[in-house]
Each structure stands twice: as structure tokens, then as C-alpha cells.
Amino acid sequence: MKSLFENKRRSCFSIADDWVFHYIFSRDTVESKKALIAILNVILQRTDDPIVDLQIMNPNFYGDTEADKASILDIRASTNARDLIDIEIQNGNTPFYADRSIYYGGRLVNSALASGEEYDKMKKSIVISIINGKLFPYSEKLHTVFQLRELEQGFLLSDRLELHFIELGKVDGRKKVDEMDSVEKLAAYMRYAGEANQEPYLCQLIKTGGEAIEMTEKLFKELTEDQIAFELRESQIRYEHDQASWKAYFKNEGLKEGRQEGRKEGCQEGLEQGKTIALIDMVCKKLAKGKSPQTIAVELDQDPTYIRRICDTALHFAPDYDSQKIYEELKQSE
Template sequence: MENFNRLNDLYFKKLLGDKKRKNLTLSFLNGILNTDDENCFTDISFLDKDNEPLTLDGKLSKLDIRADLNDGTQVDIEVQVCPFKLMAERSLYYWSKMYSEQLEKGAEYKKLKKAIAINLLAFDYLEDEQDWHNIYNLLNEKSHKKLTDHIEIHFLELPKFTLKDMRKIRASEAWIAYFSGKYSKEELEEIAMKTPAIKEAVEFEDTFLQDKIERRAYEQREKAIRDYYSYMSAFKEEGLQQGLQEGLQQGLQRGLQQGLQQGLQEGIRKVAINLLKANMSIDFISQNTGLNEQEILHLQQLITK
């Protein structure tokens, strides 16, 4: 199937979030975390999220797989398809929840285990970084020594990835090549010959696409996502245009520059109000308008009066 989206939430969750294929998840994690044979993770337990509904709201583009590894390490794999400028803050927030949820009330801090957040991004995020894989820890500003190894946040930017040498391909590169969608079927077959886990992933993909029910669900999900973002884009553009027109009319009296600025602000406010009326989440509205939570709550109060 041409242009198959391997980051589709239904497919990604079935591929790497199913205990029946935990060997693939372990291969992905050991590759990304660059573990050696002695220190590699050998088992994984998934956090049960089978009952979570698939919704077309602010969490549409956020997919995560939460799991515990055999040594107690906590890991969260998040897929983010649409650009989000506050990705670092959001990743840190989810990391902090994952870390704090380890302890029950009254438990000792020594029971805390390392927590790793892995962000698989379908867009460029770190403007000053050239590498596709960047790792962040908690370091001393002067000596650059780690305060603790309990925090580790990874950003994997698919657009920056280029496979340099097929003959010396690493597991991490094989997985990113697979998810990037940049490589032909023939190239993937060559990668699969060198990486057994990718061979199994490609075989599962073929089985997935041959299953009429699974493929139909995948296609419906892709269509829903396309329609959703098309609708939101048009919704946002309409609100901005309306706000600009009103602002420009007022700007004729108070100056063109001031009018443009006010028009843009009014357009953003109208977009936010329309999104509130459509029952979109505050997080999603903030992401698409730049308004903070307090400003959005104020608008919510206005339309409920």
C-alpha cells in the first residue's frame, strides 16, 4: 500500500503496544537507548490502556505507549504527528507524571526508578540541532555532570533522518527508517535482511493490510484525521479573516498598523470562541491559537453567560 502511514495510531499501537509483539518493542527501545548485550532490556509490561477511547479532540495527535521494563525503568513512547511548539514542556509534564506515579503515599524515595520519555516526531522541532536523535538529562550548568540518571528525554525527529550506510545500519536507524516512510519497499527489504525485528514488522504490516477489518479501520482513522484537520484549518482561517476585516474597519479610524494587530487578536479570539463552542479541549485551543489557559477560561465564561 503506497503512502502507508506507520505512525497511524491504530497501527502503531498494534505494532509496538501489544504484548504479543513485545519483542519488537524491546528491539525498538534497546536500539534507541543504545544498550549493549549485557545491559539490554529483556522484558516489558504494558500499562493497560485498551479501554481508552479514540477521540477527535485535542489529544488526537498524541499517542503514547506506557510500559515498565524488567529492571523497573519506566518508559513512555509518544508519537506526535502535528507540529507543537511546546513539545519540551509537554514531554516534561508527562515525564513528571510518570515519575511521580511510581510512589504510593508514604513510600520511600529510594524506590523511585529511572523514567525515560521518548518522543517520535514527524516534524522538525529542535531548530539548533542537526542530528535526528537528541537526548536531554539534568546536568550541572558548569561541570556538565549529571545530577541523577533518573531523568532522560529523547527527541527523534523523522525529517532529519538520513540513512548514511546501509551496510553498517544500527537497530535505531533501522526502526527510524521504517517509521519515516522515506524508503522504498526494496530498500526496506534490504534493511529487514540485516535487522530481524524490521523483517517481522514488515511481515506484520502485510498481514495488517490484508485484514479487511483492520485496513478499513485504518482507512477510516486516516480519513477522520484528514477531515478533522481540514475542518479546523478552515475554521481557523474563517475566524482570522472575519477578525481581520472587523479590525481593519476600526483601524481606518485608529491607524492601519493598530487595526491589523487588533484584527489579528480579534480573529484569534473568534477562533478560540468557535473552538470552545465545538467542545474542543483547552490544551488543543491553546496549541492552535497561542492563548494561555486563563485567557481561554475567560472567553469560556463570556459565552456561557
């Protein structure tokens, strides 16, 4: 058997990278659809009533700029069983991530019933979040499921909304593959697919992981051997470095301006004001380029609700976008 890492580029890719995740699961191809169906059946434990078909509602595309690619976060799909599913992979520990998952769930619920339909026709909305890290450090569970239940007695109010979280940071690399369940195997494969030092472990996972891992491995292997995909990935890495540099720059500018204001006013308020104005300035630059509040929130890794407030206020000062005046109006509206 050939080595999985005979192609050295494999180590440059990770399924936990959202760009790779979308390349594998959200392209408008038969293979991507099969792979997505397979992992959904594992995560949702659909053994008796498996998903057999689905429609990807936002198939992946490669935009003209890296920002276009970065703005695509989730994969939305409608299944043959009338389920609405939103699945994404999340890198980093975002403080408001759980709230964002609820927002995604609410968005699905809002579209789960057509105008004039009776409530018993409502489609089930399922949000699946694969976390490249740990979200709930106080729980040892790798796969957690949240539903609408009564607080004390735990009976179900409705099954029309369900939130799943899979934390790759809780994969136990010491656990024997034959002792793992199907979700644990899938999570372990996703975490280690691009790590050469885990090759024997990966081979066991691929051999015993069933269709979900087999289909994902097939597409992941094709991706790592594709020259254009490699160049796109290199371009994405450069873009991410640029974004990180800009964030650091504006953070430092905010701290600098905050210290200056703090010295003038002799209080902590100056520091916070400087940081906020620096953020407003960065938001306005992106707004002037025609970017949406949602895209800006993603690129800056900020609370979407707060970024929308800034954008709504900034529109009153377009096209000049005076950051100081925008800040003052925001303060007045608090």
C-alpha cells in the same frame, strides 16, 4: 523472495502515522509487547541489561469515534527494570512539542514514587519522542538524549529523568546499511516501511536490523493485509480531512472577524481578538460534547495550557458558552 509490496495496500500505510504506530506497538497482545520491548532496547541501547518484560499501562483501543482514536497520543509502559517509559510518534512541526515532552516527563516523575516511599526508590522516567520530521535543525544528530546536568561542567544531577528524540527527517537514505548503527536502521525502516520505491533498501534493513525491525515488520505486514484495519484507516483519513477543513474554516472566520474589528478600532487588536474568539468558539463546541481539555488541545493542535485556561473560564458560562464574554474574562485575568 516475494515482493514486500505484492500487497498494494502496503503503500497506503506508514509507521510514522500515529494510528499505525499504536496498532503495532500498543495493543494488548504478546506480539505487540515483544515488538515494543525490541524497539525500546534498540533506542535505549540496552545491550547489557535488556528489557525482558513490560506492562503497557494504556493499551490501545479503538473507540466508537475517530476522535477517540485521535485523542490517544502516547504509549506508557512499566518495565521489569522499574523504568517508566512514555513513547510516542509525532507528525508535523509543533512549536511547543519540546515543552510537551517535558510535561510528559513530569507526569511520569510524579508517578515514579509511591506514597511513603524513600526517594532512592524512585523509578527512572524516560520519554521517547519519534519525530516524523526535524525538531532540532541546528543539530545533525538523528538521536539526541537530554538529562539533568550542571550547565558549565556537565556533571549529572540525577538519572531519574531522561528525554530521547529520534528525528526521522534526518535519516540519510544515501548511507549504506552496513555503515548504520541499530538506531539509524530502525529509524530508516520506520520512515520508509510503506514506500515501494525503497524496497531494496527496506529488504536490507529487515535482513540486518535484528529483532526490533523483524517484529515490527511482521506486525506492519499483518496490518496492511487486514481488511478491517484498512477500513479503519480510511475512516481515520476522512476524519483528519474533516478536522483540517474545520481548522481552516475557523481560521478564516477568525481572520474575517478580526478584519472587521480592526476596521472598527483601526488597530491590530481587532484581528487578534477575532482569531481568539473563533478559537474559543471551537473549544466551546467541543467542550459541550464532553471532551477533555487535553483532547481538545490535541485535536486543535494548540498549547494544552492555554486550552485549559479557555476551558476553565468557559465553565463559568456553561451551558450557553458566550464566546465574547469568555474572551473578555480571559483578557481581564491576564
